[in-house]
Amino acid sequence: MQQTSGDKPPVRILLADDEAMIRSGVRAILARDPGIEVVAEAADGQTAVELARRHRPDVALLDIQMPRLDGLAAAEQIYRDRPEAAVIMLTTFGEDEFIARALQAGANGFLLKADDPRELLNGVQAVAAGGAYLSPNVAARVISGLRTGRLATDAPRRDTLDRLTEREHDVLALLGAGLSNAEIGAKLYLVEGTVKAHVSAILSKLGVRNRVEAAIAAYEAGVVRRK
DSSP states (O other): OOOOTTOOOOEEEEEEOSOHHHHHHHHHHHTTOTTEEEEEEESSHHHHHHHHHHHOOSEEEEESSOSSSOHHHHHHHHHHHOTTOEEEEEEOTTOHHHHHHHHHHTOSEEEETTSOHHHHHHHHHHHHTTOOEEOHHHHHHHHHHHHHTSOOOOOOOGGGGGGSOHHHHHHHHHHHTTOOHHHHHHHHTOOHHHHHHHHHHHHHHHTOSSHHHHHHHHHHHTOOOOO
């Protein structure tokens, strides 16, 4: 991809799915955004790990169910190689147990293959900027699973949000919508360092390990603000 002087470099994507038609469709959607570049593709999890080591993508977009190595195991290896990498898992409605495992593994984002294509673009840009992203359909599925007992995760109960200050509630609402610290700061007129401090306080007070679990709490509490 060509860049003009002063442009941000494109978000480099590794795309892994064992179905060629799905890969083709996802690639076509990503091509709509000039700020995104697919640098490698894989049809199985082991190849995805090898390509991630070679190409060092900003975001790995992984199907959960793949041969040789599933997406969850591939994500764990990618994180071990590059802790700063971001991973988005592609799921289907019938994979509740995989969603729970992916949450516990610390994935940055979750999308359904049936989601609106705009969710894919929003999700990639959000996690590339350091945020977490749950498509509304995935969030609804996770929350329903938590309430009915189908899913078991370490996400906090809704009543734990009472521990947050009013400003932390504001930050959590935007975090849940997938905004990065810089974007949250712009929305709330805060410097990025202050946002980082608020996010750290939120994670500590809610007893969660990452932004995705905090985002689930925001969805469950009904406080998420869309961009």
